[in-house]
Amino acid sequence: MFWLDCFLLYTVSLIIIVVIGQFGHYMVARLCNIRVLS
DSSP states (O other), X not given: OHHHHHHHHHXXXXXXXXXXXXXXXXXXXXXXXXXXXX
């Protein structure tokens, strides 16, 4: 049970890191596009 909880926590944290990473990349791309257009 404990091992399953640790595995689930690791999987959820990994998904969160991937989502934040993609969102951060999207925000940087938007900022770069705004600067280029300006």
